[in-house]
Amino acid sequence: MGNRQDIRVILGSLRYKSAPDTTLLFNVPLIQTAKENVEFDKSLDVNLEQVFDNERQNSDIIRPTCKFSLLFQNAYSGFTNYPPFENNLYYLNADSAAALQCLSGATTISWTGVPQYNEFDFIRTDYNVSGYTQPPNEHLNFIPKSASSYNWNFFVSYGYENDYTKPMSATDKKTNIILNWIVGDGIPFIIENTVYNGRNTVSFRCPVKHGMSVGEFVKLSFSYNGTDLFQIDSLGVSTFGSEEYVFNIIDVGYLGGTFNNGVTGTAKRVILNEHEDDTISTYYVRRNKILTESENAVLVNAGFEQNIFGEKKKYESSGYTPNQVARVSIKEGSQSYTLSFNKDIRVNPIRDNQKRPITELFFTVIYKGYFGWMFGIPRAYPSTDYFGLREGWEFNLPLNSSGLPSSWWSTSNSDSDCNFPMGSYTTPISSGYGPGSGLITFTYVESLKEGDIIDGDYCEWNDYDQQEKVISNLFHKLTFNPFSFRIGGNVANQLGYYYQPHHVLTTRVYSDYIEDGDIRNVVGIPDYSHFSTTKNLFIWRDLYPYGFVDSGNIGVSYPFLNGVHYPFKNIIFRIIPEGTNYNEQTIIADPTIDPCE
């Protein structure tokens, strides 16, 4: 017994003189440190399904994998006199160039062509091309280990923080008016007064999807008679698909020029007008944090899979090449690739850009271009650096009314600069082919590192909704190095190729309902909940367990084995030439009722 104590009992008369003997009583305190056994607790049925689920829910290790189907149109032809590049083009004027070279004997004939597919492919296979990747007079000595990292680098990233101050610019397609705004200001618009459904209407035409619904409110960047909050009456105009880009308010007879045609501004979505502060959306550029090193990526050919367009190649006869060497040149390829990482991702310690447990990872693909066909334009003195990748959003992609790249992409616009560190090198064989008959400086993007933070998608968040929506995806743009391959045009704002760097991988999902609770009587309110002044309660969305898919088909269920989650995604990776109609989202939906029915 742990509470045993020695107790000395003394006869009463011995305690002091004349003390009487007395009957003694003492209390034995019995402190309860035990409870009754419950038989049920000692027996348990082994339920394998339950054990599996317990392990699944307790695991926070993710091994993301994906398959890339690479779609590319080799669109820009040009020329170069730098032998390693010139000798390895996919020629477009071989007949005339060969004749000219034969007749004149000159070595500076412009052989026009497009760079071969290896310059864009995920894994280069031209490891044994004499005069290019192998001696003599090679451009560089090919290192086989780098075959999958010469052109592109692959990372895992996640939404880490929000940038509310990013300047943006878009062009209104109808009027060609350029709209400039700060991302935190909301959605840009240009006003056009119309008659819709027989009523005078003020239409707000946006260059991006506004994400608003009828009955909600918009807070404008300007006011009319002291109010800047207006209810949305309808969406769209009479053209197909305009609902996503146009919202309307009723023109009740506004006076003055506030709502005149051509007026521009920005708008924010408000769900409840009487609780504007609690229900207004915020707008930002989500910034992604890199979780892996480029060396962690394991990229391999996907077995037995090619895209539907096939490989476009041709035989270049020795008489039709500048160096009189016959070869097969490839314009476009069709190989698919699988990507995995030799580093596991632990998700529990990570919080997303809304300080919630992360539910999305991103496969982040960054063009590296080590062979030096791209970039190469030096920054202004005294900088010794070079311009590299440029960034913009989907609405920046279309050509302007002159058929040229939007001014957003110009090297003079610092807002479109990715600011990734650039590397450069020269080759002895380039002597005489560079500026001033000097060397050509070949430039490439240095590999990003774990912990780097880069820009991502243009997003909207609403506290009352507890939901993030992507308004527009981020795109990167790469342009040719005019000193190593010239395609013509303004070198400060050349035609180029776009690609989407971040591809989302959903690892878990939040519920489609919103929970609420009072902290005084609800246990388990998550730390990421938001205190809604509208409801005077904490509100949040539940995080669905792994493997749970609700009746609305919301949820994730992907393999769990080895104590690890294996989410997977198929990605169509497009390298988009400037001005291409790349829009894939206009999908003809399945009919609700099949005509055969």
Add this chain to the structure above:
Amino acid sequence: MSNKFLFTIPKGNKSIDLPIEIKWDFYGRDDSIELYEEEVLGDIIGVAKDFEILRFSHSPYIPNQKTEIKYDFYFYDSSVPVSASTVSTDWVNSYLFPNANPSGFSSTQIYYYEKPFTKSFFKLDFYDTKDTQSQTNYFTIIIPVQQGATESASISPLTPNVNIRKPSYTLDFVGDKEGFFIYWLKNEAFLNIDTFYMSAKFFDGRLGVFVKMMNEPQSSLSDKFIFDNGRYFFNKVIIDYTTKTYEVFDYLNNRIGAGSPIKWYEYINP
């Protein structure tokens, strides 16, 4: 709770034992049960172990951070017994060997990829020890004969020579890749092995037999048939879990395969 006890006149110190019947269980026992439950479940059905594998590539070496690994396989004309007069050049780096048995394909079989040839392969086995009595084979790499360098050969006196495969392999990230990577457990917790011993065999598709290979020709041995198996049948392979690479060493712990080929010679039974 109180209990009444009556004490009579004491003589000396007394201690009282209070028998208190325990019908209860200690606090925390249910927690222990939960832990025990996990333990029992682990014993019965096992806990999740990480069997994920990872590819380990050949460690780069200078110059130019090359990563290629070369294997050259040499065959012997076994119609001639190995004797004291046998020299190392009796082993040749070719599938061609007229009248050879078991190796010896015709140039036509090789050039036209006939079944006996294409069904043949080299087999690299990886063991935890070179002690053949106690070793465990953990994994195997197959090198198909469709890879490799070529040599010139005649398939007809009426046609020019053609290039046919020969058993000389340069494996790397690109080009011939089959057999370049070692695929082994990613997590060291389950099997913490980083040193393997590699042996080589050739499966002859003509005869359906395995041909054992040695890391030195028997001609170099003082006793052609009695020798240390561990020394002559195995090369050491060490994998590095940090860099995800591997290196190959000979019996003297000198790195091999870094530039020059790893040579394997057909072993001839007496």
